[in-house]
Amino acid sequence: MHNINYIRSNSIEFDNAMKLRGESKISSKIIEIDKEKRETQTILQNLLAERNKISKKIGEIKSKNLDASAEMKNVDEIKTKINTLKELEQIKDNELNSILLRLPNIPHQSVPFGKDENDNTLYKEWGSKPNFNFEPKMHYEIGENMGLINFDLASKLSGSRFVVLKNQISKLERAISNFMLDKHTEENGYAEYSLPFLVKNESLIGTGQLPKFGEDLFTAGDEHWLIPTAEVPLTNLVRNEILNVNQLPIRSTSYTPCFRSEAGAAGKDTRGMLRQHQFTKVELVSIVEPEQSDQELERMLTCAESILKDLNIHYRIMTLCSGDMGFSASKTYDIEVWLPGEGKYREISSCSNCSDFQARRMNTRYKSNDKNIFVHTLNGSGLAVGRTLIAILENYQMEDGNVKIPEVLQKYFNNKTLL
RNA sequence: GGAGAGAUGGGUGAGUGGCUUAAACCACAGGUUUGCUAAACCUGCGAAGGAAGUAAUUCCUUCCGAGGGUUCGAAUCCCUCUCUCUCCGCCA
Numbered sequence: 086m087h088n089i090n091y092i093r094s095n096s097i098e099f100d101n102a103m104k105l106r107g108e109s110k111i112s113s114k115i116i117e118i119d120k121e122k123r124e125t126q127t128i129l130q131n132l133l134a135e136r137n138k139i140s141k142k143i144g145e146i147k148s149k150n151l152d153a154s155a156e157m158k159n160v161d162e163i164k165t166k167i168n169t170l171k172e173l174e175q176i177k178d179n180e181l182n183s184i185l186l187r188l189p190n191i192p193h194q195s196v197p198f199g200k201d202e203n204d205n206t207l208y209k210e211w212g213s214k215p216n217f218n219f220e221p222k223m224h225y226e227i228g229e230n231m232g233l234i235n236f237d238l239a240s241k242l243s244g245s246r247f248v249v250l251k252n253q254i255s256k257l258e259r260a261i262s263n264f265m266l267d268k269h270t271e272e273n274g275y276a277e278y279s280l281p282f283l284v285k286n287e288s289l290i291g292t293g294q295l296p297k298f299g300e301d302l303f304t305a306g307d308e309h310w311l312i313p314t315a316e317v318p319l320t321n322l323v324r325n326e327i328l329n330v331n332q333l334p335i336r337s338t339s340y341t342p343c344f345r346s347e348a349g350a351a352g353k354d355t356r357g358m359l360r361q362h363q364f365t366k367v368e369l370v371s372i373v374e375p376e377q378s379d380q381e382l383e384r385m386l387t388c389a390e391s392i393l394k395d396l397n398i399h400y401r402i403m404t405l406c407s408g409d410m411g412f413s414a415s416k417t418y419d420i421e422v423w424l425p426g427e428g429k430y431r432e433i434s435s436c437s438n439c440s441d442f443q444a445r446r447m448n449t450r451y452k453s454n455d456k457n458i459f460v461h462t463l464n465g466s467g468l469a470v471g472r473t474l475i476a477i478l479e480n481y482q483m484e485d486g487n488v489k490i491p492e493v494l495q496k497y498f499n500n501k502t503l504l
Numbered sequence: 505g506g507a508g509a510g511a512u513g514g515g516u517g518a519g520u521g522g523c524u525u526a527a528a529c530c531a532c533a534g535g536u537u538u539g540c541u542a543a544a545c546c547u548g549c550g551a552a553g554g555a556a557g558u559a560a561u562u563c564c565u566u567c568c569g570a571g572g573g574u575u576c577g578a579a580u581c582c583c584u585c586u587c588u589c590u591c592c593g594c595c596a
Binding site (some may be wrong): 129131134137139141153159161166329455471 | 514522533549550551552553554555564565566575576579584
Protein backbone atom coordinates (compact mmCIF):
# COMPACT_ATOMS: atom_id res chain seq x y z
CA MET A 86 0.00 0.00 0.00
CA HIS A 87 1.25 3.41 -0.88
CA ASN A 88 1.50 6.56 1.13
CA ILE A 89 -1.11 8.92 -0.27
CA ASN A 90 0.87 11.92 0.95
CA TYR A 91 3.85 10.72 -1.03
CA ILE A 92 1.77 10.36 -4.18
CA ARG A 93 0.27 13.80 -3.65
CA SER A 94 3.61 15.56 -3.42
CA ASN A 95 5.71 13.31 -5.70
CA SER A 96 3.27 12.39 -8.44
CA ILE A 97 5.86 12.36 -11.23
CA GLU A 98 8.29 10.15 -9.31
CA PHE A 99 5.42 7.88 -8.40
CA ASP A 100 4.26 7.50 -12.00
CA ASN A 101 7.84 6.79 -13.06
CA ALA A 102 8.21 4.11 -10.40
CA MET A 103 4.96 2.45 -11.49
CA LYS A 104 6.10 2.61 -15.10
CA LEU A 105 9.23 0.64 -14.12
CA ARG A 106 6.88 -2.06 -12.94
CA GLY A 107 4.72 -2.06 -16.02
CA GLU A 108 1.82 -0.01 -14.63
CA SER A 109 0.25 2.93 -16.44
CA LYS A 110 0.18 6.54 -15.21
CA ILE A 111 -2.36 6.70 -12.46
CA SER A 112 -1.31 9.38 -9.98
CA SER A 113 -3.56 12.09 -11.40
CA LYS A 114 -6.60 9.85 -10.97
CA ILE A 115 -5.56 8.95 -7.43
CA ILE A 116 -5.02 12.58 -6.52
CA GLU A 117 -8.38 13.55 -7.96
CA ILE A 118 -10.28 10.93 -5.96
CA ASP A 119 -8.31 11.81 -2.85
CA LYS A 120 -9.19 15.47 -3.31
CA GLU A 121 -12.89 14.68 -3.69
CA LYS A 122 -12.74 12.50 -0.63
CA ARG A 123 -11.12 15.18 1.49
CA GLU A 124 -13.53 17.87 0.33
CA THR A 125 -16.43 15.60 1.23
CA GLN A 126 -14.82 14.92 4.56
CA THR A 127 -14.43 18.59 5.41
CA ILE A 128 -18.07 19.40 4.74
CA LEU A 129 -19.18 16.30 6.58
CA GLN A 130 -17.09 17.07 9.63
CA ASN A 131 -18.43 20.60 9.85
CA LEU A 132 -21.97 19.25 9.78
CA LEU A 133 -21.15 16.68 12.44
CA ALA A 134 -19.72 19.41 14.64
CA GLU A 135 -22.91 21.42 14.19
CA ARG A 136 -25.08 18.44 15.02
CA ASN A 137 -23.10 17.74 18.16
CA LYS A 138 -23.50 21.32 19.33
CA ILE A 139 -27.24 21.36 18.78
CA SER A 140 -27.66 17.99 20.43
CA LYS A 141 -25.87 19.24 23.48
CA LYS A 142 -28.14 22.26 23.54
CA ILE A 143 -31.21 20.04 23.30
CA GLY A 144 -29.94 18.17 26.32
CA GLU A 145 -29.66 21.41 28.28
CA ILE A 146 -33.09 22.63 27.22
CA LYS A 147 -34.74 19.35 28.08
CA SER A 148 -33.12 19.19 31.49
CA LYS A 149 -34.91 22.49 32.24
CA ASN A 150 -38.15 20.99 30.99
CA LEU A 151 -38.45 23.51 28.15
CA ASP A 152 -39.52 23.02 24.55
CA ALA A 153 -36.75 21.96 22.11
CA SER A 154 -38.80 21.21 19.03
CA ALA A 155 -37.21 24.00 16.94
CA GLU A 156 -33.73 22.67 17.57
CA MET A 157 -34.85 19.13 16.88
CA LYS A 158 -36.27 20.11 13.54
CA ASN A 159 -33.06 21.88 12.69
CA VAL A 160 -30.95 18.85 13.49
CA ASP A 161 -33.24 16.68 11.46
CA GLU A 162 -32.33 18.58 8.30
CA ILE A 163 -28.64 18.37 9.07
CA LYS A 164 -28.98 14.62 9.53
CA THR A 165 -30.23 14.10 6.01
CA LYS A 166 -27.23 15.93 4.62
CA ILE A 167 -24.90 13.97 6.88
CA ASN A 168 -26.18 10.66 5.63
CA THR A 169 -25.69 11.60 1.98
CA LEU A 170 -22.17 12.83 2.62
CA LYS A 171 -21.27 9.75 4.64
CA GLU A 172 -22.22 7.56 1.73
CA LEU A 173 -20.26 9.70 -0.68
CA GLU A 174 -17.19 9.61 1.54
CA GLN A 175 -17.45 5.83 1.75
CA ILE A 176 -17.66 5.54 -2.01
CA LYS A 177 -14.60 7.73 -2.56
CA ASP A 178 -12.69 5.87 0.11
CA ASN A 179 -13.47 2.51 -1.46
CA GLU A 180 -12.52 3.80 -4.89
CA LEU A 181 -9.20 5.04 -3.60
CA ASN A 182 -8.41 1.85 -1.70
CA SER A 183 -9.25 -0.48 -4.53
CA ILE A 184 -6.71 1.35 -6.69
CA LEU A 185 -4.03 1.61 -4.01
CA LEU A 186 -4.31 -2.03 -2.94
CA ARG A 187 -3.62 -3.19 -6.48
CA LEU A 188 -0.47 -1.16 -7.19
CA PRO A 189 2.91 -2.84 -6.64
CA ASN A 190 5.68 -1.54 -4.43
CA ILE A 191 8.12 1.11 -5.63
CA PRO A 192 11.48 -0.38 -6.69
CA HIS A 193 14.54 0.45 -4.59
CA GLN A 194 16.93 2.79 -6.42
CA SER A 195 19.53 0.02 -6.68
CA VAL A 196 17.18 -2.25 -8.64
CA PRO A 197 18.13 -2.62 -12.31
CA PHE A 198 15.53 -1.59 -14.84
CA GLY A 199 14.16 -4.41 -16.96
CA LYS A 200 11.16 -6.19 -18.35
CA ASP A 201 11.50 -9.83 -17.32
CA GLU A 202 13.89 -12.43 -15.94
CA ASN A 203 16.30 -11.90 -18.85
CA ASP A 204 17.13 -8.47 -17.46
CA ASN A 205 18.11 -9.73 -13.99
CA THR A 206 21.74 -9.09 -13.15
CA LEU A 207 24.32 -11.34 -11.53
CA TYR A 208 25.09 -10.21 -7.98
CA LYS A 209 27.50 -12.92 -6.91
CA GLU A 210 28.45 -16.56 -7.28
CA TRP A 211 29.69 -19.20 -4.87
CA GLY A 212 31.52 -22.46 -5.64
CA SER A 213 31.72 -24.02 -9.04
CA LYS A 214 29.89 -26.56 -11.14
CA PRO A 215 30.82 -30.11 -10.12
CA ASN A 216 32.40 -32.47 -12.62
CA PHE A 217 30.89 -35.89 -13.22
CA ASN A 218 32.64 -38.75 -14.99
CA PHE A 219 29.23 -39.98 -16.08
CA GLU A 220 26.10 -38.35 -17.44
CA PRO A 221 24.33 -36.85 -14.40
CA LYS A 222 20.63 -37.69 -14.14
CA MET A 223 17.62 -35.56 -13.39
CA HIS A 224 16.31 -35.72 -9.83
CA TYR A 225 13.18 -37.60 -10.80
CA GLU A 226 15.14 -40.24 -12.68
CA ILE A 227 17.32 -40.79 -9.63
CA GLY A 228 14.34 -40.93 -7.29
CA GLU A 229 12.17 -43.10 -9.49
CA ASN A 230 15.02 -45.54 -10.11
CA MET A 231 15.41 -45.87 -6.35
CA GLY A 232 11.66 -46.40 -6.09
CA LEU A 233 11.44 -43.54 -3.60
CA ILE A 234 9.82 -40.79 -5.67
CA ASN A 235 6.46 -41.62 -7.16
CA PHE A 236 4.33 -39.30 -9.29
CA ASP A 237 1.76 -41.91 -10.33
CA LEU A 238 0.70 -42.50 -6.76
CA ALA A 239 0.50 -38.76 -6.18
CA SER A 240 -1.68 -38.31 -9.20
CA LYS A 241 -3.96 -41.10 -8.00
CA LEU A 242 -4.38 -39.26 -4.72
CA SER A 243 -4.47 -35.68 -5.84
CA GLY A 244 -3.92 -35.18 -9.57
CA SER A 245 -1.01 -33.51 -11.30
CA ARG A 246 1.71 -31.46 -9.64
CA PHE A 247 1.93 -33.54 -6.49
CA VAL A 248 4.52 -36.06 -5.39
CA VAL A 249 4.84 -39.01 -3.05
CA LEU A 250 8.20 -39.53 -1.35
CA LYS A 251 9.18 -42.69 0.50
CA ASN A 252 11.70 -44.02 2.98
CA GLN A 253 15.17 -42.51 2.58
CA ILE A 254 14.06 -39.63 0.37
CA SER A 255 11.14 -38.83 2.62
CA LYS A 256 13.60 -38.89 5.49
CA LEU A 257 15.95 -36.67 3.52
CA GLU A 258 13.23 -34.05 3.28
CA ARG A 259 12.84 -34.21 7.04
CA ALA A 260 16.59 -33.99 7.60
CA ILE A 261 16.87 -30.96 5.33
CA SER A 262 14.15 -29.08 7.16
CA ASN A 263 15.65 -29.94 10.54
CA PHE A 264 19.06 -28.84 9.42
CA MET A 265 17.74 -25.52 8.13
CA LEU A 266 15.71 -24.79 11.25
CA ASP A 267 18.61 -25.73 13.52
CA LYS A 268 20.94 -23.47 11.61
CA HIS A 269 18.62 -20.47 11.58
CA THR A 270 17.60 -20.77 15.21
CA GLU A 271 20.97 -21.71 16.70
CA GLU A 272 23.37 -19.71 14.54
CA ASN A 273 21.44 -17.09 12.59
CA GLY A 274 19.32 -15.67 15.39
CA TYR A 275 15.80 -16.44 14.20
CA ALA A 276 12.97 -17.45 16.53
CA GLU A 277 11.14 -20.58 15.46
CA TYR A 278 7.36 -20.62 15.10
CA SER A 279 4.77 -23.29 14.42
CA LEU A 280 1.94 -21.59 12.62
CA PRO A 281 -1.54 -22.05 11.17
CA PHE A 282 -1.53 -23.14 7.54
CA LEU A 283 -4.96 -21.62 7.01
CA VAL A 284 -5.34 -17.86 7.11
CA LYS A 285 -8.11 -15.37 6.54
CA ASN A 286 -8.44 -12.58 3.98
CA GLU A 287 -6.95 -9.83 6.10
CA SER A 288 -3.67 -11.66 6.46
CA LEU A 289 -3.33 -12.11 2.72
CA ILE A 290 -4.20 -8.48 2.10
CA GLY A 291 -1.53 -7.57 4.64
CA THR A 292 1.27 -9.30 2.80
CA GLY A 293 -0.06 -8.40 -0.65
CA GLN A 294 -1.39 -11.66 -2.14
CA LEU A 295 -4.92 -10.27 -2.05
CA PRO A 296 -6.91 -8.66 -3.54
CA LYS A 297 -5.02 -9.10 -6.78
CA PHE A 298 -3.65 -12.64 -6.85
CA GLY A 299 -6.40 -14.83 -5.44
CA GLU A 300 -6.25 -17.15 -8.46
CA ASP A 301 -2.77 -18.30 -7.41
CA LEU A 302 -4.07 -19.51 -4.06
CA PHE A 303 -6.11 -22.44 -2.80
CA THR A 304 -9.17 -21.75 -0.72
CA ALA A 305 -10.42 -23.80 2.18
CA GLY A 306 -14.06 -23.12 2.90
CA ASP A 307 -15.55 -19.67 2.74
CA GLU A 308 -13.27 -17.94 5.17
CA HIS A 309 -9.85 -19.52 4.87
CA TRP A 310 -7.05 -19.78 2.39
CA LEU A 311 -4.15 -22.22 2.37
CA ILE A 312 -0.92 -20.32 2.88
CA PRO A 313 1.26 -19.97 -0.25
CA THR A 314 4.26 -19.32 2.01
CA ALA A 315 4.98 -18.96 5.72
CA GLU A 316 5.73 -15.32 4.94
CA VAL A 317 1.99 -14.74 5.31
CA PRO A 318 1.46 -15.96 8.89
CA LEU A 319 4.96 -14.97 10.07
CA THR A 320 4.69 -11.38 8.85
CA ASN A 321 1.09 -10.99 9.96
CA LEU A 322 2.05 -11.86 13.52
CA VAL A 323 2.65 -8.13 13.91
CA ARG A 324 -0.42 -6.95 12.01
CA ASN A 325 -2.14 -4.04 13.73
CA GLU A 326 0.58 -3.71 16.34
CA ILE A 327 2.47 -0.73 17.62
CA LEU A 328 5.81 -2.23 18.59
CA ASN A 329 8.32 -0.85 21.01
CA VAL A 330 11.56 0.19 19.33
CA ASN A 331 13.54 -2.12 21.61
CA GLN A 332 11.61 -5.12 20.28
CA LEU A 333 13.26 -4.61 16.90
CA PRO A 334 14.65 -6.26 14.92
CA ILE A 335 12.27 -9.22 15.04
CA ARG A 336 13.68 -12.23 13.22
CA SER A 337 11.45 -15.27 12.87
CA THR A 338 11.43 -18.53 11.00
CA SER A 339 9.00 -21.33 10.35
CA TYR A 340 8.85 -24.62 8.50
CA THR A 341 5.52 -25.01 6.72
CA PRO A 342 3.90 -26.55 3.72
CA CYS A 343 3.11 -24.05 0.96
CA PHE A 344 0.13 -24.33 -1.37
CA ARG A 345 0.05 -22.67 -4.76
CA SER A 346 -2.40 -23.13 -7.54
CA GLU A 347 0.03 -21.41 -9.95
CA ALA A 348 -2.80 -20.72 -12.35
CA GLY A 349 -0.51 -18.86 -14.72
CA ALA A 350 2.17 -21.55 -14.87
CA ALA A 351 0.26 -24.29 -16.69
CA GLY A 352 2.55 -26.30 -18.93
CA LYS A 353 5.72 -25.06 -17.24
CA ASP A 354 8.10 -27.55 -15.58
CA THR A 355 5.56 -30.35 -15.71
CA ARG A 356 8.10 -33.11 -15.20
CA GLY A 357 9.52 -33.78 -11.76
CA MET A 358 8.93 -32.08 -8.45
CA LEU A 359 10.26 -28.65 -9.27
CA ARG A 360 6.89 -26.94 -9.52
CA GLN A 361 4.24 -28.45 -7.28
CA HIS A 362 0.88 -27.42 -5.86
CA GLN A 363 2.27 -28.32 -2.45
CA PHE A 364 5.82 -28.08 -1.17
CA THR A 365 7.60 -27.36 2.07
CA LYS A 366 9.79 -24.43 2.89
CA VAL A 367 11.69 -22.88 5.75
CA GLU A 368 10.91 -19.19 5.68
CA LEU A 369 12.76 -16.25 7.20
CA VAL A 370 11.05 -13.00 8.14
CA SER A 371 12.53 -9.81 9.58
CA ILE A 372 10.73 -6.81 11.00
CA VAL A 373 13.10 -3.85 11.26
CA GLU A 374 13.41 -0.09 11.45
CA PRO A 375 13.43 1.60 8.04
CA GLU A 376 17.10 2.59 8.25
CA GLN A 377 18.05 -1.05 8.83
CA SER A 378 16.22 -2.76 6.01
CA ASP A 379 18.92 -2.46 3.33
CA GLN A 380 21.52 -4.12 5.49
CA GLU A 381 18.99 -6.60 6.84
CA LEU A 382 18.34 -7.81 3.30
CA GLU A 383 22.07 -8.54 2.91
CA ARG A 384 22.08 -10.28 6.26
CA MET A 385 19.09 -12.39 5.36
CA LEU A 386 20.68 -13.32 2.08
CA THR A 387 23.80 -14.42 3.94
CA CYS A 388 21.68 -16.59 6.22
CA ALA A 389 19.99 -18.27 3.27
CA GLU A 390 23.36 -18.71 1.56
CA SER A 391 24.82 -20.32 4.67
CA ILE A 392 22.60 -23.34 4.06
CA LEU A 393 23.92 -23.96 0.57
CA LYS A 394 27.48 -23.32 1.66
CA ASP A 395 27.12 -25.94 4.40
CA LEU A 396 25.64 -28.31 1.84
CA ASN A 397 28.50 -27.40 -0.48
CA ILE A 398 26.31 -26.79 -3.50
CA HIS A 399 27.21 -24.26 -6.17
CA TYR A 400 24.86 -21.32 -6.61
CA ARG A 401 24.60 -17.83 -7.99
CA ILE A 402 22.64 -14.82 -6.81
CA MET A 403 20.65 -12.62 -9.14
CA THR A 404 19.31 -9.14 -8.46
CA LEU A 405 15.84 -9.11 -9.90
CA CYS A 406 15.06 -6.32 -12.33
CA SER A 407 12.12 -3.98 -11.82
CA GLY A 408 9.84 -6.01 -14.09
CA ASP A 409 10.53 -9.42 -12.54
CA MET A 410 10.01 -8.58 -8.88
CA GLY A 411 7.06 -9.74 -6.84
CA PHE A 412 4.21 -7.36 -6.05
CA SER A 413 5.24 -6.39 -2.51
CA ALA A 414 9.01 -6.23 -3.00
CA SER A 415 11.11 -3.13 -3.38
CA LYS A 416 14.20 -5.23 -3.95
CA THR A 417 14.71 -8.95 -4.41
CA TYR A 418 17.64 -11.32 -4.61
CA ASP A 419 17.07 -14.77 -6.03
CA ILE A 420 19.45 -17.55 -5.08
CA GLU A 421 19.72 -19.94 -7.97
CA VAL A 422 21.18 -23.35 -7.33
CA TRP A 423 23.06 -25.37 -9.93
CA LEU A 424 21.26 -28.55 -11.02
CA PRO A 425 23.73 -30.78 -12.91
CA GLY A 426 21.07 -33.20 -14.13
CA GLU A 427 19.06 -30.45 -15.69
CA GLY A 428 22.11 -28.40 -16.57
CA LYS A 429 20.46 -25.21 -15.33
CA TYR A 430 20.42 -22.76 -12.47
CA ARG A 431 17.13 -22.87 -10.62
CA GLU A 432 15.63 -20.54 -8.04
CA ILE A 433 15.86 -22.03 -4.56
CA SER A 434 15.35 -18.88 -2.52
CA SER A 435 13.97 -15.42 -2.96
CA CYS A 436 14.88 -12.73 -0.43
CA SER A 437 12.94 -9.49 -0.54
CA ASN A 438 12.90 -6.17 1.18
CA CYS A 439 9.27 -5.04 1.16
CA SER A 440 10.12 -1.66 2.73
CA ASP A 441 7.00 -0.20 4.40
CA PHE A 442 4.66 -1.60 1.75
CA GLN A 443 3.32 -4.51 3.78
CA ALA A 444 3.55 -2.54 7.02
CA ARG A 445 1.08 0.03 5.64
CA ARG A 446 -1.29 -2.73 4.58
CA MET A 447 -0.99 -4.43 7.95
CA ASN A 448 -0.84 -1.19 9.93
CA THR A 449 2.29 -2.26 11.76
CA ARG A 450 4.25 0.52 13.39
CA TYR A 451 6.80 1.05 16.11
CA LYS A 452 7.12 3.88 18.56
CA SER A 453 10.24 5.95 18.34
CA ASN A 454 10.59 9.28 20.14
CA ASP A 455 6.82 9.38 20.63
CA LYS A 456 6.20 8.97 16.92
CA ASN A 457 4.59 5.96 15.29
CA ILE A 458 6.58 4.87 12.29
CA PHE A 459 5.81 2.07 9.84
CA VAL A 460 8.25 -0.81 10.14
CA HIS A 461 10.02 -2.39 7.21
CA THR A 462 9.36 -6.06 6.51
CA LEU A 463 11.59 -8.59 4.79
CA ASN A 464 11.11 -12.18 3.86
CA GLY A 465 13.18 -14.88 2.26
CA SER A 466 13.24 -18.58 1.75
CA GLY A 467 15.83 -20.26 3.84
CA LEU A 468 15.36 -22.44 1.77
CA ALA A 469 12.71 -24.15 -0.32
CA VAL A 470 13.01 -27.70 1.00
CA GLY A 471 11.71 -29.56 -2.06
CA ARG A 472 14.12 -27.78 -4.35
CA THR A 473 16.98 -28.32 -1.90
CA LEU A 474 16.15 -32.01 -2.04
CA ILE A 475 16.34 -31.88 -5.83
CA ALA A 476 19.68 -30.07 -5.63
CA ILE A 477 21.10 -32.67 -3.27
CA LEU A 478 19.93 -35.57 -5.40
CA GLU A 479 21.43 -34.10 -8.54
CA ASN A 480 24.67 -32.79 -7.02
CA TYR A 481 25.38 -35.79 -4.79
CA GLN A 482 24.38 -38.54 -7.19
CA MET A 483 26.77 -41.38 -7.98
CA GLU A 484 27.20 -43.49 -11.07
CA ASP A 485 25.62 -46.56 -9.45
CA GLY A 486 22.40 -44.66 -8.88
CA ASN A 487 22.80 -44.08 -5.16
CA VAL A 488 23.23 -40.68 -3.58
CA LYS A 489 25.75 -39.49 -1.01
CA ILE A 490 24.42 -37.80 2.09
CA PRO A 491 25.89 -34.32 2.55
CA GLU A 492 28.13 -34.21 5.58
CA VAL A 493 26.01 -31.75 7.55
CA LEU A 494 22.96 -34.00 7.14
CA GLN A 495 24.62 -37.24 8.18
CA LYS A 496 23.86 -36.72 11.84
CA TYR A 497 20.15 -36.93 10.97
CA PHE A 498 20.85 -40.37 9.42
CA ASN A 499 22.73 -42.03 12.26
CA ASN A 500 25.94 -40.94 10.54
CA LYS A 501 25.25 -42.94 7.42
CA THR A 502 27.01 -41.56 4.34
CA LEU A 503 24.79 -42.98 1.59
CA LEU A 504 21.03 -42.85 1.16
C1' G B 505 -21.47 -29.12 19.07
C1' G B 506 -24.54 -27.40 23.81
C1' A B 507 -24.99 -23.74 28.14
C1' G B 508 -23.31 -19.48 30.46
C1' A B 509 -19.98 -15.06 31.07
C1' G B 510 -17.15 -11.52 28.78
C1' A B 511 -14.35 -7.92 25.05
C1' U B 512 -13.11 -0.21 27.29
C1' G B 513 -6.15 3.30 25.90
C1' G B 514 0.70 0.07 26.61
C1' G B 515 -1.47 -2.89 31.18
C1' U B 516 -5.29 -3.34 35.27
C1' G B 517 -10.06 -1.37 35.38
C1' A B 518 -14.64 2.30 36.46
C1' G B 519 -18.44 3.94 33.53
C1' U B 520 -26.24 1.15 32.04
C1' G B 521 -28.75 7.44 27.32
C1' G B 522 -26.64 14.14 27.96
C1' C B 523 -22.47 15.99 34.48
C1' U B 524 -17.16 11.55 30.13
C1' U B 525 -13.65 16.32 27.12
C1' A B 526 -13.37 7.79 28.82
C1' A B 527 -12.38 8.22 35.92
C1' A B 528 -8.66 5.90 38.86
C1' C B 529 -4.32 3.03 39.37
C1' C B 530 0.11 0.89 37.10
C1' A B 531 3.77 1.42 33.39
C1' C B 532 6.40 5.15 30.58
C1' A B 533 8.74 10.28 29.71
C1' G B 534 10.26 15.08 31.65
C1' G B 535 10.92 18.05 36.05
C1' U B 536 11.42 19.37 41.57
C1' U B 537 13.51 17.84 46.19
C1' U B 538 17.27 14.75 48.80
C1' G B 539 24.76 13.63 49.07
C1' C B 540 24.06 9.03 45.06
C1' U B 541 20.43 5.01 44.23
C1' A B 542 15.60 4.69 45.94
C1' A B 543 11.35 7.26 47.53
C1' A B 544 8.04 11.39 47.50
C1' C B 545 5.85 15.30 44.81
C1' C B 546 4.64 18.01 40.14
C1' U B 547 3.76 17.80 34.88
C1' G B 548 2.94 15.15 30.52
C1' C B 549 1.25 10.70 28.27
C1' G B 550 -3.89 6.53 22.96
C1' A B 551 -4.86 6.20 17.46
C1' A B 552 -6.48 7.81 12.54
C1' G B 553 -7.90 11.85 9.71
C1' G B 554 -9.57 16.93 8.14
C1' A B 555 -9.17 22.51 8.16
C1' A B 556 -6.22 27.14 9.02
C1' G B 557 -0.98 28.84 9.39
C1' U B 558 5.84 29.78 6.61
C1' A B 559 5.98 27.58 11.34
C1' A B 560 5.57 26.61 16.67
C1' U B 561 0.46 25.88 17.12
C1' U B 562 -4.87 26.17 17.05
C1' C B 563 -9.70 24.29 15.80
C1' C B 564 -12.68 20.13 14.29
C1' U B 565 -14.21 14.88 13.21
C1' U B 566 -13.97 9.70 14.08
C1' C B 567 -12.51 5.44 17.11
C1' C B 568 -14.64 1.81 23.78
C1' G B 569 -13.96 -6.27 19.66
C1' A B 570 -16.27 -5.75 14.09
C1' G B 571 -20.51 -4.32 11.19
C1' G B 572 -25.49 -2.55 11.05
C1' G B 573 -29.78 -0.14 13.65
C1' U B 574 -32.78 3.00 17.33
C1' U B 575 -32.20 8.28 19.13
C1' C B 576 -31.87 15.29 18.71
C1' G B 577 -27.73 12.71 21.30
C1' A B 578 -24.87 5.82 22.19
C1' A B 579 -18.98 3.03 25.46
C1' U B 580 -24.13 2.68 27.51
C1' C B 581 -30.29 0.35 24.21
C1' C B 582 -31.44 -3.35 19.86
C1' C B 583 -29.71 -6.87 15.83
C1' U B 584 -25.80 -9.74 13.31
C1' C B 585 -20.89 -11.47 13.43
C1' U B 586 -15.87 -12.46 15.45
C1' C B 587 -12.86 -13.70 19.38
C1' U B 588 -11.78 -14.99 24.65
C1' C B 589 -12.99 -17.46 29.31
C1' U B 590 -15.83 -21.26 32.37
C1' C B 591 -18.68 -25.79 32.37
C1' C B 592 -20.60 -30.08 29.49
C1' G B 593 -20.10 -33.30 25.17
C1' C B 594 -16.73 -35.19 21.40
C1' C B 595 -11.76 -35.97 19.92
C1' A B 596 -5.70 -36.51 18.33
